[in-house]
Amino acid sequence: MTTEMIRLVLVDGLMAAIAAIGFAVISNPPRNAIFVSAILAALGHALRFFLIKSGLEISLATFVAASFIGLLSILFARLIHCPAEVFSFPSLLPMIPGLFAYRTILSLIKFMQSTDAVKSQGFILDFFHNGMTALFILLALVVGVSLPILFFPKLSFSVTRKY
Amino acid sequence: MTDNPFNQEPTIEQTAVLLIDIASALMSSGAHTMRIIQNVSRMAETFGYELDLSVFQLSIMMTIINKENPGKLLTQVKKIKPLHLNFTIVSELSALSWETYDKHLPYDAVRSDYHKIISKKRMNSWLVLFLVSAANASFCGLFKGDFTAMAFVFFATFIGFSVRQEMMKKHINHLVTFTSSAFVASLLAGMGYVLHVGHTPEIALASSVLYLIPGVPLINSILDILQGHILTGIARLVNAVSLIVCIAIGLFTSMLILGLEKL
Numbered sequence: 418m419t420t421e422m423i424r425l426v427l428v429d430g431l432m433a434a435i436a437a438i439g440f441a442v443i444s445n446p447p448r449n450a451i452f453v454s455a456i457l458a459a460l461g462h463a464l465r466f467f468l469i470k471s472g473l474e475i476s477l478a479t480f481v482a483a484s485f486i487g488l489l490s491i492l493f494a495r496l497i498h499c500p501a502e503v504f505s506f507p508s509l510l511p512m513i514p515g516l517f518a519y520r521t522i523l524s525l526i527k528f529m530q531s532t533d534a535v536k537s538q539g540f541i542l543d544f545f546h547n548g549m550t551a552l553f554i555l556l557a558l559v560v561g562v563s564l565p566i567l568f569f570p571k572l573s574f575s576v577t578r579k580y
Numbered sequence: 581m582t583d584n585p586f587n588q589e590p591t592i593e594q595t596a597v598l599l600i601d602i603a604s605a606l607m608s609s610g611a612h613t614m615r616i617i618q619n620v621s622r623m624a625e626t627f628g629y630e631l632d633l634s635v636f637q638l639s640i641m642m643t644i645i646n647k648e649n650p651g652k653l654l655t656q657v658k659k660i661k662p663l664h665l666n667f668t669i670v671s672e673l674s675a676l677s678w679e680t681y682d683k684h685l686p687y688d689a690v691r692s693d694y695h696k697i698i699s700k701k702r703m704n705s706w707l708v709l710f711l712v713s714a715a716n717a718s719f720c721g722l723f724k725g726d727f728t729a730m731a732f733v734f735f736a737t738f739i740g741f742s743v744r745q746e747m748m749k750k751h752i753n754h755l756v757t758f759t760s761s762a763f764v765a766s767l768l769a770g771m772g773y774v775l776h777v778g779h780t781p782e783i784a785l786a787s788s789v790l791y792l793i794p795g796v797p798l799i800n801s802i803l804d805i806l807q808g809h810i811l812t813g814i815a816r817l818v819n820a821v822s823l824i825v826c827i828a829i830g831l832f833t834s835m836l837i838l839g840l841e842k843l
Contacts, residue, residue: 432718439715442708444610444665444796447672462722500615500674502799503667510795516723519786522828526835559802567806574618577671578678 422470426463433462433511441507450504453493458508461486465512476553479512483561491565494576501566501573509558517551590687592646592654595627598691600642600658605698606673607635609666612800613809619677626680627687636660637815662754665796672697705745712791713737720787728778732769736788740765744792755826762789762830770838785831785840792827794820 437458441451461482468478490505524543531537566573590598599620606616613635624631624644634641639659646652676697680690717734725733744761748754769788772781797820804813 429722432721435718436715436722439711439713439718440791440795442703442711443791444667445702446667450667450671498675499671500611500667502612502803503671506796506799509799510793511719511722513790513793513795515719515790515793516783516786518824519831522832526832555798556802559799560806562799563803563806566803574615575678577675578682 422467425470426467429466430459430463434459436511437508440510441504444507446503446507447499449497450499453490453497454504454507457486457489457493457504458511460489461508462511475550476557479554480557480561482512483509483558484564487562487565490562491569491573491576494573498577500577505562509562512554512558514551514554517547517554520547521551590627592629592644592652595624595629595687596642596644596654596656598687598694599624599631599644600640600656602673602677602694603633603635603640603642604658604660605669605694607640608661608663609669610663610796610800611670611674612803612807613812614804614807615670615674619674622677622681623690626684635809635812637812637819663797664748666702668700669697709738709741709745712741716787716791719790720783723783723787725780725783725787726778729772729780729784732772732778732781732784733788736765736768736784737791739768740788741791755822758792758823758826759830762792762827763834764830765789765791766831767834767837770834770840773838773840785835789827789831792823794823797823 434455437454438451441454446454464485465478465482468481469475473481486505486508487501490501490508493504494501521544524540524547528537528540528544531540602623603616603620606619611619616635617633620633620642621631628647629644630647631645632643637660639657641655641657643653643655673694676690676693679685685693713734716737717730720730720733740761743764744757747757747760765788766785769784770781772778772784778784797816801813801816801820804810804816
């Protein structure tokens with residue numbers, strides 16, 4: 418692991434943290450939950466970036482990162498007495514496959530307007546490739562983060578209990 | 581706790597109204613179905629009632645039964661206000677339900693706490709606007725957009741999100757709100773193409789509308805389905821998908837106007 422790689426991972430984590438703070442405040446969470454979601458987003462996104470650079474496929478890397486966020490969020494939930502989803506949801510948002518979704522729509526528009534049969538086939542390929550990637554990343558995110566909630570239901574529902 | 585002579589036992593009607601108010605506040609603040617049922621049942625148990633709850637997208641149906649006298653029961657239906665995410669309410673009502681359970685809080689204390697929680701002010705909307713714009717700009721950076729692209733996205737999100745805030749204040753249909761907000765944001769971000777500045781205008785255009793993606797409803801819907809509340813989950817999913825389609829329509833319209841379909 419070179420210093421360049423470390424720098425890239427750090428920058429990635431920092432930007433993910435800013436993104437998570439911004440998307441968290443839309444849902445008006447408690448103040449301390451905002452900072453936790455920034456930390457979780459930075460760790461999760463940097464982990465995913467590192468896994469992708471190490472050659473893992475993107476949806477699998479997303480799944481690993483999302484389960485990592487899910488596990489950590491239950492730990493933090495016990496610490497600050499706040500339901501886990503309050504900060505685990507915003508910290509997932511930087512991993513939402515927006516660019517793939519955009520390319521899916523774009524290739525659909527190109528297909529609709531194309532008159533050349535050979536080019537049209539290429540656009541259909543683009544459509545399915547980008548669309549499937551977006552779909553699988555989304556599923557990996559949600560299933561990954563909710564696995565800990567499903568495995569430890571008692572724990573995740575009693576985090577706001579103080580006594 | 582209720583041995584105070586000035587504190588009368590609450591009637592079954594009063595208890596039912598409080599519990600269904602709490603359930604509908606949780607639903608419109610963005611809690612998932614399992615959490616709503618658990619929180620409200622926990623409170624009902626403390627007050628000496630058994631509770632059955634059905635949660636739908638637009639209404640909640642609830643029956644409470646007196647544990648000592650099962651002949652005494654009451655069924656209520658209540659409308660749910662439109663979704664306005666507020667995780668402070670979810671978190672604090674959840675904590676209140678445990679406090680009620682553990683300390684056997686009386687009805688009056690729970691009711692006044694509930695009113696205190698739901699009347700708390702939201703974060704300053706200008707601060708939210710700034711943070712969302714910064715977030716979307718760094719989102720663009722995550723997708724390898726250059727600084728010009730990030731600046732365009734910041735500006736576009738700022739205007740687009742304020743359009744959304746204003747339209748939400750006027751209670752305009754949420755699908756129309758999302759379409760117009762996406763249209764405005766992508767039109768402004770697409771100026772990078774028109775003015776030929778920066779090397780990654782396509783990333784600016786693509787990430788300009790991402791602040792609108794309904795992440796919480798999407799995750800809630802899958803969580804509901806995984807936990808067996810399939811009907812509510814599907815309702816949330818349809819809602820989230822229709823919002824995404826609206827975002828796509830807004831984006832598509834501004835791409836047509838800017839003449840980007842031939843790229």
